[in-house]
Amino acid sequence: xxxxxxxxxxxxxxxxxxxxxxxxxxxxxxxxxxxxxxxxxxxxxxxxxxxxxxxxxxxxxxxxxxxxxxxxxxxxxxxxxxxxxxxxxxxxxxxxxxxxxxxxxxxxxxxxxxxxxxxxxxxxxxxxxxxxxxxxxxxxxxxxxxxxxxxxxxxxxxxxxxxxxxxxxxxxxxxxxxxxxxxxxxxxxxxxxxxxxxxxxxxxxxxxxxxxxxxxxxxxxxxxxxxxxxxxxxxxxxxxxxxxxxxxxxxxxxxxxxxxxxxxxxxxxxxxxxxxxxxxxxxxxxxxxxxxxxxxxxxxxxxxxxxxxxxxxxxxxxxxxxxxxxxxxxxxxxxxxxxxxxxxxxxxxxxxxxxxxxxxxxxxxxxxxxxxxxxxxxxxxxxxxxxxxxxxxxxxxxxxxxxxxxxxxxxxxxxxxxxxxxxxxxxxxxxxxxxxxxxxxxxxxxxxxxxxxxxxxxxxxxxxxxxxxxxxxxxxxxxxxxxxxxxxxxxxxxxxxxxxxxxxxxxxxxxxxxxxxxxxxxxxxxxxxxxxxxxxxxxxxxxxxxxxxxxxxxxxxxxxxxxxxxxxxxxxxxxxxxxxxxxxxxxxxxxxxxxxxxxxxxxxxxxxxxxxxxxxxxxxxxxxxxxxxxxxxxxxxxxxxxxxxxxxxxxxxxxxxxxxxxxxxxxxxxxxxxxxxxxxxxxxxxxxxxxxxxxxxxxxxxxxxxxxxxxxxxxxxxxxxxxxxxxxxxxxxxxxxxxxxxxxxxxxxxxxxxxxxxxxxxxxxxxx
Amino acid sequence: xxxxxxxxxxxxxxxxxxxxxxxxxxxxxxxxxxxxxxxxxxxxxxxxxxxxxxxxxxxxxxxxxxxxxxxxxxxxxxxxxxxxxxxx
Numbered sequence: 001x002x003x004x005x006x007x008x009x010x011x012x013x014x015x016x017x018x019x020x021x022x023x024x025x026x027x028x029x030x031x032x033x034x035x036x037x038x039x040x041x042x043x044x045x046x047x048x049x050x051x052x053x054x055x056x057x058x059x060x061x062x063x064x065x066x067x068x069x070x071x072x073x074x075x076x077x078x079x080x081x082x083x084x085x086x087x088x089x090x091x092x093x094x095x096x097x098x099x100x101x102x103x104x105x106x107x108x109x110x111x112x113x114x115x116x117x118x119x120x121x122x123x124x125x126x127x128x129x130x131x132x133x134x135x136x137x138x139x140x141x142x143x144x145x146x147x148x149x150x151x152x153x154x155x156x157x158x159x160x161x162x163x164x165x166x167x168x169x170x171x172x173x174x175x176x177x178x179x180x181x182x183x184x185x186x187x188x189x190x191x192x193x194x195x196x197x198x199x200x201x202x203x204x205x206x207x208x209x210x211x212x213x214x215x216x217x218x219x220x221x222x223x224x225x226x227x228x229x230x231x232x233x234x235x236x237x238x239x240x241x242x243x244x245x246x247x248x249x250x251x252x253x254x255x256x257x258x259x260x261x262x263x264x265x266x267x268x269x270x271x272x273x274x275x276x277x278x279x280x281x282x283x284x285x286x287x288x289x290x291x292x293x294x295x296x297x298x299x300x301x302x303x304x305x306x307x308x309x310x311x312x313x314x315x316x317x318x319x320x321x322x323x324x325x326x327x328x329x330x331x332x333x334x335x336x337x338x339x340x341x342x343x344x345x346x347x348x349x350x351x352x353x354x355x356x357x358x359x360x361x362x363x364x365x366x367x368x369x370x371x372x373x374x375x376x377x378x379x380x381x382x383x384x385x386x387x388x389x390x391x392x393x394x395x396x397x398x399x400x401x402x403x404x405x406x407x408x409x410x411x412x413x414x415x416x417x418x419x420x421x422x423x424x425x426x427x428x429x430x431x432x433x434x435x436x437x438x439x440x441x442x443x444x445x446x447x448x449x450x451x452x453x454x455x456x457x458x459x460x461x462x463x464x465x466x467x468x469x470x471x472x473x474x475x476x477x478x479x480x481x482x483x484x485x486x487x488x489x490x491x492x493x494x495x496x497x498x499x500x501x502x503x504x505x506x507x508x509x510x511x512x513x514x515x516x517x518x519x520x521x522x523x524x525x526x527x528x529x530x531x532x533x534x535x536x537x538x539x540x541x542x543x544x545x546x547x548x549x550x551x552x553x554x555x556x557x558x559x560x561x562x563x564x565x566x567x568x569x570x571x572x573x574x575x576x577x578x579x580x581x582x583x584x585x586x587x588x589x590x591x592x593x594x595x596x597x598x599x600x601x602x603x604x605x606x607x608x609x610x611x612x613x614x615x616x617x618x619x620x621x622x623x624x625x626x627x628x629x630x631x632x633x634x635x636x637x638x639x640x641x642x643x644x645x646x647x648x649x650x651x652x653x654x655x656x657x658x659x660x661x662x663x664x665x666x667x668x669x670x671x672x673x674x675x676x677x678x679x680x681x682x683x684x685x686x687x688x689x690x691x692x693x694x695x696x697x698x699x700x701x702x703x704x705x706x707x708x709x710x711x712x713x714x715x716x717x718x719x720x721x722x723x724x725x726x727x728x729x730x731x732x733x734x735x736x737x738x739x740x741x742x743x744x745x746x747x748x749x750x751x752x753x754x755x756x757x758x759x760x761x762x763x764x765x766x767x768x
Numbered sequence: 769x770x771x772x773x774x775x776x777x778x779x780x781x782x783x784x785x786x787x788x789x790x791x792x793x794x795x796x797x798x799x800x801x802x803x804x805x806x807x808x809x810x811x812x813x814x815x816x817x818x819x820x821x822x823x824x825x826x827x828x829x830x831x832x833x834x835x836x837x838x839x840x841x842x843x844x845x846x847x848x849x850x851x852x853x854x855x856x
Contacts, residue, residue, distance in 0.1 A: 180835065188839060208824060212817065250806065256813055307821045311814060320807045323814065590838035601831075605824050612820030616813045624809025 012093030074139025100184025198275030212613030273410030285352025358432030362413035373401030394454025425507030438492025445485025
């Protein structure tokens with residue numbers, strides 16, 4: 001396998017291996033945490049001496065190191081392990097295979113997505129070795145704590161998160177375009193496997209929910225590096241001393257932007273799990289999924305509603321009963337589609353002749369585990385019950401039931417299920433069963449006591465598990481039980497690791513379709529060849545035609561083609577040169593767009609969310625400020641006249657070369673646009689120089705903080721536009737008319753976005 | 769219980785809930801704090817972000833409708849077998 005490849009299967013495997021490594025690391029961190037909670041202040045066996053005197057004096061964990069472990073465990077598990085596994089690994093490997101495509105729509109962007117993810121993960125890991133260690137303000141990075149955290153760990157966390165979001169955005173655009181554009185002939189929407197629907201909705205969530213956190217990360221970086229006060233209120237006192245910052249910010253602003261991502265993130269974790277489990281349950285029961293259309297509708301509705309529930313994480317911020325009432329209602333509503341999907345899966349079991357294979361065991365266990373996680377979440381969605389439960393171990397128990405025995409079980413089910421497709425070999429069943437039963441007992445042993453601890457009132461962040469409080473003093477045995485459950489869970493995972501690597505070489509060889517499944521990936525060889533299918537498959541039926549009346553066998557594949565032979569002499573799929581994915585420049589008849597055009601629209605949508613979040617931050621700071629400076633007096637519209645003219649001219653030149661872009665006139669227009677864009681940057685640089693020479697800094701007050709941040713981010717977008725201009729100009733004489741025209745349209749749309757954003761900035765900062 | 773009774777019960781419940789909501793939903797943290805500028809700021813920020821989100825989702829919705837219409841106009845490939853009805 002080549003290290004740098006654009007083959008979706010190679011990238012999927014890279015995601016799989018990397019994210020499994022992160023999963024193991026995240027688990028090791030939690031073993032350390034559980035030891036501390038079970039035996040507070042006692043030296044950690046074996047590894048205690050290796051953690052360094054600062055982190056573990058005499059082998060016993062320091063409170064500071066404990067908070068680092070807590071923050072990084074959450075970050076690693078959510079952002080570097082489970083989402084990349086569910087979306088990056090399974091999505092990348094399976095989406096093209098299940099829809100009958102040769103690859104993802106943008107193979108190079110796909111590779112970029114993986115390398116950005118790896119870079120983000122390595123930066124976050126490297127932060128453990130910085131002088132004051134890694135981030136220690138929780139995985140939620142709440143300010144003021146996160147802004148005031150000593151050392152550079154939190155800064156590294158923010159930079160890593162920024163890269164991770166870039167990776168997610170690129171990956172999600174790729175997934176959506178691939179599913180919409182590259183479906184094989186006959187693969188209508190209602191013939192898509194539910195797994196694909198789940199990945200599609202997940203990609204939309206990632207595309208639209210992540211940019212606000214990107215904006216928030218920029219603001220927090222500004223607070224930490226440029227001394228601004230986006231998240232620091234006036235009059236903040238730390239350790240008895242008034243903080244010397246301009247103030248005027250709001251810690252609630254971070255919660256507002258963070259939870260706009262982090263709640264949909266829960267659905268990002270759940271939906272791919274539903275997708276995996278659906279495929280396995282239909283296969284194991286030898287029955288079609290019950291209520292397939294309802295499940296599809298439920299997942300779409302869930303995706304939509306997940307953007308309207310985020311403030312239920314903020315009931316304790318004093319948002320008022322009107323707002324909390326609205327978010328309580330939306331939170332209760334969003335539980336309906338989850339119940340629809342879960343009920344459909346349960347009903348799918350009814351009357352089936354279930355094959356209790358290892359993947360089926362994990363998939364079946366997912367249902368009650370997710371059910372516990374979901375039902376225990378309802379009290380947290382109501383303000384009256386959230387007040388006593390907020391920030392207790394109850395929340396941790398609820399969330400972990402969703403993600404650990406929930407999503408993780410689905411992921412393990414998926415690994416066992418598709419392992420034969422990837423390797424051509426079967427994993428060992430006995431080792432798989434030990435892995436399953438050990439994980440089931442271990443996980444419940446860890447997470448079930450958390451509900452009791454939470455109801456007893458133990459806060460989730462206490463270094464000693466609340467023993468220093470009267471209400472937590474009696475809970476010691478429960479922590480010991482959790483420690484031994486964690487040990488059991490850890491030992492059990494060794495069976496999985498051994499099974500995984502042993503089966504790669506020694507597992508029993510299988511045919512192309514060992515599970516007798518119906519979806520398209522099982523109609524090609526195991527492992528699949530470079531372009532996936534020797535002949536583009538034609539889909540003739542739905543994805544779940546099991547036990548159909550009159551059929552020769554109890555499953556009817558979606559496409560009736562025999563598995564193609566692997567190209568002679570090829571051992572490594574990545575070694576085969578790929579063709580260009582279909583509809584790269586041409587328009588697909590039923591969607592009316594090309595891949596590039598859909599891609600740029602999706603990118604613009606994510607940019608709208610980014611700037612929408614920043615404008616929302618502006619609204620919060622301005623409305624809650626006792627007094628807000630008058631931008632018209634401070635900056636004046638005359639200052640904005642020249643840059644506004646330049647940026648509009650830079651954009652207008654792009655709508656000219658739509659026809660004949662590769663001609664001399666068209667190419668001149670591209671250069672003229674670049675010239676005006678450079679003039680815009682020069683005028684902004686002069687304006688900044690003027691402000692700085694008058695002693696005005698981003699740290700002066702929140703108005704100027706907003707001014708420098710918004711105009712700076714916009715200027716970065718203008719620089720991005722210039723790069724796009726020159727790239728299109730350079731390529732105009734080399735590639736064909738269709739590709740150049742597509743690029744010109746994309747760049748023209750981008751410049752329109754840059755214009756609109758500038759006009760809004762103009763109104764907010766210069767004219768009001 | 770007849771359908772009419774059930775319906776009346778639901779309606780009465782909804783009415784009581786809506787009439788008592790501001791008190792019933794209040795908690796010690798946020799009760800009667802609607803007037804604070806911070807609350808107003810958060811509310812404005814939520815409206816702005818929600819507005820942007822709904823516009824973007826609306827745009828996607830219209831695109832989905834467009835491709836759904838496009839899909840209907842596409843001829844089925846030869847050999848297509850119609851899906852059997854879902855089991856009830």
